[in-house]
Amino acid sequence: MKTQQNRRARMFVTAAVMASTVAVSAVVANPKGNRSLALQRPTVMVNQITSFYVRGGEQNRIMLSMLMGHNFELTTLVRQVTGDQVTPVVLSVSTLPDRQGFFDPALLSFEQNGKIWKPNVNSTDDLLPLTPETPFGGEVNQGQVHQGVFFIPAWFDTEASIFVNYGGFRYEARFIDKR
DSSP, rough: HHHHHHHHHHHHHHHHTTTTTEEEEEEOOOEEEEEEEEEEEEOOSEEEEEEEEEETTTTTTTEEEEEEEHHHHHHHHHHHHHHHEEEEEEEEEOOOOOOOEEEEEEGEEEEEEEEEEEOOOOOOTEEEEESTTTOEEEOTTOOOOOOEEEEETTTOOSOOOOOEETTTTTEEEEEOOOO
């Protein structure tokens, strides 16, 4: 079991770095006052994407911004290499400018056609942080992005609506096809 977990983790990191990554960049000012482009972090290139805000509290205030992405080629590669019939879905979590929040991946569950899947956040069979040096869960401050990959069961259809539950929040997510 441990070998399979390590194989999946190595395969995903290799695939993400070699085949499916782009650099997220930002315009920054250098000491001379000129603007230049700086690379911040690799991100998985997606074919399908959806985004939503998690709201809560008495005023139904926006707590977190979530972006979910799916890549068809990565799904095929993960299934071929690991032999597991799973669908990798990348989840990016951030806050609005000048805000901070708290993200607990254990509060997430995914639902479709009456079936509910709740990932075991302590298992790389279900969840893998996108990069080992960045957190996936905990305090999310302005400018931070927490990214992880969920290996959802293959019975999920990325062409149909998926309900994402986060604590008491429920959202009907529908991927937009970017192909």
